[in-house]
Amino acid sequence: MSTPRRTAPDRGRTLLGPALRLIHTGQAPTRSALTGALDVTRATAGAVTGELEALGLISVDSRPAGGGRGRPSHRLAVADPGPAVLAAQLHADGVSAALAGLGGRLLETVHLPLPADTAPERLLGAVAAAGAELARGSRRRVLGFALALPNPVTEPDGTALAALHFDWPSGTPVADLFAAQVAGADLGPRARTALPTAVANDANLAALAEHRHGAGRDARHLLLVTSGHRGVGGALVVDGRLHTGSSGLALEVGHLTVDPLGRPCPCGNRGCLNAETDTDALFAAAKRRPDPGRPLLAQARELARDPEAADAVEHVVDRLGLGLAGLVNILNPDRIVLSGLHLDLLAAAPDRLAAVVAERCLWGRSGRVPIVPAQVAHAGLVGAAELAWEPYLDDPQAVLAS
Amino acid sequence: MSTPRRTAPDRGRTLLGPALRLIHTGQAPTRSALTGALDVTRATAGAVTGELEALGLISVDSRPAGGGRGRPSHRLAVADPGPAVLAAQLHADGVSAALAGLGGRLLETVHLPLPADTAPERLLGAVAAAGAELARGSRRRVLGFALALPNPVTEPDGTALAALHFDWPSGTPVADLFAAQVAGADLGPRARTALPTAVANDANLAALAEHRHGAGRDARHLLLVTSGHRGVGGALVVDGRLHTGSSGLALEVGHLTVDPLGRPCPCGNRGCLNAETDTDALFAAAKRRPDPGRPLLAQARELARDPEAADAVEHVVDRLGLGLAGLVNILNPDRIVLSGLHLDLLAAAPDRLAAVVAERCLWGRSGRVPIVPAQVAHAGLVGAAELAWEPYLDDPQAVLAS
DNA sequence: TGACTTTGTGCCGCTAATGAACAAAACAGT
DNA sequence: ACTGTTTTGTTCATTAGCGGCACAAAGTCA
Incomplete structure (x- = not known):
């Protein structure tokens, strides 16, 4: 048995991450709020903010943030300009990339058509190039690069399974390929050397984005369900962390049966959530046909x-409700966020959707879970940024590395 | 905003709980193993074991536990006799109660017929009385009392929903009622004053028992599915903790649709997992009738x-496989434990069950999850004991209280 | 018997966080 | 305007958990 490698200071200031x-x-806008949220003394909160400021991650506004009586608190904000991360997303229409600061804000965004x-190498190379250009054009330090994919992504090895849109073989090692492309790109002088990269599924990342900066704030168990061009995606955030299962494939909700006599699904079954609530299903139900010249999702919405x-x-909506009810019975979330086409279905018939879910939930109590529309624009990009920030949110001192 | 109440020493030795x-x-049989498992220095592991020994929770065997070369390690064991907790279980056939030590061992067990x-008051009173008798008859300090119920139990308020077996109104405050009955019982001089009590669902507790002491050891995401007298129960353990959802009602898997054209279910649907894989379903499929004079579950097994x-x-088995596949697609566990009637179904046709699950899982990788039989006898009682121990496993110094 | 390997322990130092006292900056009432 | 009152921020000494190191202990192997 080897001697432990980890030293005491390596554990780091344990409050630094939670504080950041x-x-x-945005849950701790002032030092005082931070004191309460961390349940520490004012002295500690002060020391921690000082250290985060010294790391260049936050700034303390000198102007008092007025309020009630007593000495006014100073406003805590994300440093601006501060360090940034690169985020990118692959989708059916093309490639998006962005430079993102802390706080869930996208600083600069570019969209490219699909080559x-x-x-895989070609597409991931385009992503890396788009990110690299953003990095070179910014004065900010760039600390990481994460990519959102429409495929399921396995953990911990980071391979992509059967893409719906690109013709990638199932098992493509996207994490490694993406890392290689980023390593080969010219990111300019202000990018961290050996830039950390990460890849994840877009629905998972959207859930992360909604939980931190959108409709899922302070939900303890957040279920996100989304319908994109084709197929339904799900994701679960438990206590602030993604629940991706033991190999990254949790919340593959597309083949939940919601109509025993429903439309046939490529999986061999009938009435899968995919086949009943995606864009095609809506057009079929309406007895219309999409215009092949325009984006399918937009037409469906x-x-x-x-x-x-x-x-x-x-x-x-009825079938979506059955699917959500099934998920509620298994996962018992305290909030459901719908996005993509499902967002518009919710907007069109919110009461009916809530009624169907409540009716099919075993216990009234869990059926009354709020179902709300997604709020974050470009949730995939924002979520990818979250993924890129993750190591620094766990250990802010990591910004000192390299 | 009040000043924080918690002082530095109150945070306690953070390693004490994980070590215990x-x-x-049984994952750390020696100080050396503990050193590795906690990833700390030998000095720290030594100090921690010393403190746990001083608390009377463990004992260090003076005889060397031989092995390879080098100085032999001393064996770490649960203190015997050490403190104990009371565990009880309500089921269709009666009441079980046990005195349990650390390590998942039941020291003494009693079974009573259902009065x-x-x-609720009457039945919970009987449980409290049975536990009290065990407590008075033992020389051990008694530190807690937990009860396993066949009902879903809400969190955090602790009410029981619609029992299948007893005629309790849905919403019965079992946690409060049980606490009151225990507070009123004479537990003898060696029980902790204001004995902490807890109540939870039996399937959840069985999953906890299997994870810690049975077929679910060192699984990261353990799914347990069980079929008792009537109805199917599920539970999920994630990273060693029960996932009970936001209000305790997660993993209510009984009404997952597994056969669109199947048997009608009281819930109004057809082909629910309950209706297709419980004891009645098996008798119906075999075109036989149970003998009303004998326990239903035993006959079904x-x-x-x-x-x-x-x-x-x-x-x-085919229908059970469909249900498990649906759960795998949503939860992506790395092990499935079956108990109750499902254990016997697994024993009768293990390959067929595995094949059905694999076939219906979207990604081959997640379909290959091992499906294994439950191992823990009296898993409900053992799990209840786990629940009663939980506060002390989180903070062993709590044994000093009162 | 002696070299080697692994385990256990005492001591020192480092660091995160507390607690208390004090200073600062606002409001409220007279 | 002056003077409490309330809340926030900071300084400083203290404390406790844990790593590192050196050394002792207790076996195996040649």
Whole structure:
């Protein structure tokens, strides 16, 4: 048995991470709030903020943030300009990339169309190049680079399973390929050497984004369900961390049965949540056909808002409700966030959706879970930024490395 | 805002709890193993074991525990006789109660038939009385009392929802009622004053028991599915802690649809996991009738082992497989433990069950999750003991209180 | 018997966080 | 305007947990 490698100071100031998380998510706007949220003394909170300021991660506003009586507290904010991370997202329409600061704000964003050649190296190379250009064009230190993919991504090895949109072989080692492309890119002088990279599924990252900066704030068990171009994605955040299961494949909710006699699904079953509540399902229910020249998702969202399609919307909403009820019975979340097409279904018939869920939940209590629309724009990018920030939120002193 | 109440020493020795957990579950049989498992120095592991010994929770065997070369390590064991907790379980056939030490061992067990009057106060009073008798008859200090119920139990308020077996109104405040009955019982001079009590669902507690002392050891995400007299129960242990959702009602898996055209279920649907894989379902599939004079579960388990009922067993196994596959797609556990009637179904057709699960799992990788039989006898009682120990596993110094 | 390997322990130092006292900056009432 | 009152921020000494190191102890192996 080897002697432990970890020394006492390596454990680090244990409050530094939690404190930065609270400031990052806006839950601790002042030192005083931080004192309460961390349950420590004012002296400790003061020392911790001082250290975070010294690390260049936050700034303390000198102007007093007025309020009630007593000495006013100073406002804590994310440093601006401070360090940044790169975030990117692959989707059916193309590639998005952004430079992101702490606090969930995207500083700069670019969108590229999908190249003709969508082989993994090629596509990931384009992502790395887009990020590198953003990095070179910024004065900020760049600390990480994370990518959101529409595929399921295994953990801990980081391979992508059967993509719906690109013709990647199942098992493509995206984490390694992406790391290699980033390592080969010219990120400019202000990027951390050996820039840490990470890859994850976009629905998972959207859930993270909503939990920290959107409709899922301070939910303890947040379930996100989304419908993109094709297929339904789910994600669960438990106590602030993603629940991705033992190999990253949890919350693959697309093949939950919601209509025994429903539409056939490629999986061989009938009435899967995928086949009943995605864009195609809505068009089929409305007996319409999408215009092949325009983006499918946008057309479907329009259709969901069209009063003339109300019957079709209700049909799909009912099936979505059955799916959500099934998930509630298993996961018992305290909030559900819907995004993508499902957001519009919720907007079109919120009461009906809530009623279906409540009716099919075994115990009234868990059926009354609030179902709310997603709030974060570009949630995939924001979530990827969260993933890139994660190591520094766990240990802010890591910004000193390299 | 009040000043923090918690002082530095109150945070306590943070390693004490983890160390006791490791010894409790048998994962750290020696100081050396503890050193490795906690990732600390030998000096620290030594100090921690010394403190746990001083608290009377463990003992260090003076005889060397031989092995390879080098100085032999001393064996760490749970103190015997050491402190104990009371555990009890309510089930269709009666009341069980036990005195339990650390290490998952039941020291003494009693079983009582169900009284004629099953009103909550009456039944919980009988449980408290049974526990009190065990406490008075033992020389050990008694530190807690936990109860396993066949009902879903809400958190954090501790009310029981619709019992299948007793005629309790949904919403019965079992946690409070049980605490009151225990407070009123004469527990003898060696019970901790204001004995802490806890109540939880039996499937959840069985999962805890299997995770710590049975077939679920060192699984990171353990799913347990069980079929008792009627109805199917599920539970999930994530990283050593029960996942009970935001209000304690997670893993209510009984109404997952596994056969669109299947048997009708009281819930209004058809083909629920309950209706397709419980004792009644097996008898129906075999076109037999249970003898009303004998316990239903025992007869069903016999039937599952009967070669002449092989066709019926396969029918039910297929549906169980579909249910498990659905859960795997959502939860992505790395092990599944089956108990109750499902244990016998697994024993009768293990390969078929595994094949069905693998076939319906979206990604082969997650379909290959091992499905194993439960190992812990009286898992409900052992799990209740775990629940009663929980505060002391979190903070061993709590044994000093009162 | 002696070299080697692994385990256990005493001592020192480092560090995170407390607690108390004090200073600062606002409001409230006279 | 002056003077409490309330809340926030900081300084400083103290404390406790844990790592590192050196050394002792107790076996195996050659």
